[in-house]
Amino acid sequence: MNQIPVIDVQNVHKSFDHVHAVRGIDFRITKGQSVALLGPNGAGKTTLMEMIEGIQQPDKGDIFIKGKKWKGNESDLHRIIGLSLQETRFIDRLTVSETLALFAAFYGLGQQRVDDIIDTISLRAKSRSYVVNLSGGQRQRLALGIALLNRPEILLLDEPTTGLDPNARREIWSILKGLKTHSHTSLVLTTHYMEEAEQLCEHIIIIDSGRILKQGTLDQLVAGDGTDKIIEFTLNESSLSQKPAAGKIDFTAAGFDIFWETQGKKGTIAMSAMEQELPRFLDFLTRHRLSLQHLECRRKTLDDIFTSMTGRRLVG
Numbered sequence: 001m002n003q004i005p006v007i008d009v010q011n012v013h014k015s016f017d018h019v020h021a022v023r024g025i026d027f028r029i030t031k032g033q034s035v036a037l038l039g040p041n042g043a044g045k046t047t048l049m050e051m052i053e054g055i056q057q058p059d060k061g062d063i064f065i066k067g068k069k070w071k072g073n074e075s076d077l078h079r080i081i082g083l084s085l086q087e088t089r090f091i092d093r094l095t096v097s098e099t100l101a102l103f104a105a106f107y108g109l110g111q112q113r114v115d116d117i118i119d120t121i122s123l124r125a126k127s128r129s130y131v132v133n134l135s136g137g138q139r140q141r142l143a144l145g146i147a148l149l150n151r152p153e154i155l156l157l158d159e160p161t162t163g164l165d166p167n168a169r170r171e172i173w174s175i176l177k178g179l180k181t182h183s184h185t186s187l188v189l190t191t192h193y194m195e196e197a198e199q200l201c202e203h204i205i206i207i208d209s210g211r212i213l214k215q216g217t218l219d220q221l222v223a224g225d226g227t228d229k230i231i232e233f234t235l236n237e238s239s240l241s242q243k244p245a246a247g248k249i250d251f252t253a254a255g256f257d258i259f260w261e262t263q264g265k266k267g268t269i270a271m272s273a274m275e276q277e278l279p280r281f282l283d284f285l286t287r288h289r290l291s292l293q294h295l296e297c298r299r300k301t302l303d304d305i306f307t308s309m310t311g312r313r314l315v316g
C-alpha cells in the first residue's frame, strides 16, 4: 500500500495586499481519488489551485505532491501533473490538431497520441478548425485534451465548465467520467456548480472566504446530521402582516430544524421523515393563521448546506 498522499496541503495561507485569499487550508488526497473544491466566486479556489500547481507560493504552510515540494522538483512534478487554468489562451491561428501537436512536442509525444486525444475529447470533426473558431465548450475540451496529453497521474482543473451551456458541460463530465473509469488519475477540480462536484468527485470540500466550511462525501455532507430532506417555504406576505408578531414566528421553538431563514418569511427546514414532519409543519402554519406562497419538498443539496452556513447561495 502506498501511504504517501498524492496531494498534501498543510495549513496553507496566501494574501494579496489587503485580501487574505486563502486562510489556513488543509486537505489531502490519495491515488485515484477525485476531489472538488466547491465555492462561490472569490472563495479562494484559483489561488489555492495555483499554489498546488506551483504557479504561486504560499505565504505560510506547505504543499507536497507525492511527498515532494515544488522547489527543486519542478521538472519531476510537471511530468506527472496535467492542468487547465481558469482561462486558457490558445494561439488563434493554429488548428486544433496543430495546437495539440505543439504541446505533444513539449512532452516528446508523437502524432498518435495527438490523434488519440482528439478522439477522447470528441473534436475529430474540428481537428482542422482554427482555435479561434471553436465554441466555448470546444475550447474547454481542447484545454482538457492538452492537460491529458501526457497521461498525468494528477489532473488539476480550475472551473472546467464555467460559462458553458448544460450540454457542453455534460460533454466535459462524460470525458472525465470515462477517464475515472479507465485510469487511476487523481483529480482536483474547482467549481461553483454543486452538480459538477456531485457528478465527478467522491470527496467534496466546500470553501468560502479562504476557509474550508465543511468536507466529506456527498452523503456525509447531506445526511451526516441525520436529516437528508428539505422543505423550502415562502410565507404569504399578507398573512404575515396581519399578525402582530410578524417575523417572529419561532419555528425552532416549535421543534422544527430550521436550516436557513430570512425574516421569518422564507426558509428551509431540514427533516428526515417527510411523512410526519410535513403535516406537522402545515398544521403549525394553520394554527398561526399563516398561508403559503410557495412550498417545495426535496432532497437536501450542497447549496442548502452552503446557504445554511453563510446565508448566501453558491451561484448568483
Ligand SMILES: Nc1ncnc2c1ncn2[C@@H]1O[C@H](COP(=O)(O)OP(=O)(O)O)[C@@H](O)[C@H]1O
Residues within 6 Å of the ligand: 016, 017, 019, 020, 021, 039, 040, 041, 042, 043, 044, 045, 046, 047, 048
Ligand atoms: N493577484 C491578485 N491580486 C489581488 N487580489 C487577488 C489576486 N488573486 C486573487 N485575489 C483575490 O483573492 C480572493 C480569492 O480569489 P480567487 O482565488 O480567484 O477566488 P475564486 O477562484 O474562488 O473565485 C478574491 O478576493 C480575489 O479578488
Ligand SMILES: [Mg+2]
Residues within 6 Å of the ligand: 045, 046, 047, 086, 158, 159
Ligand atoms: Mg477562480
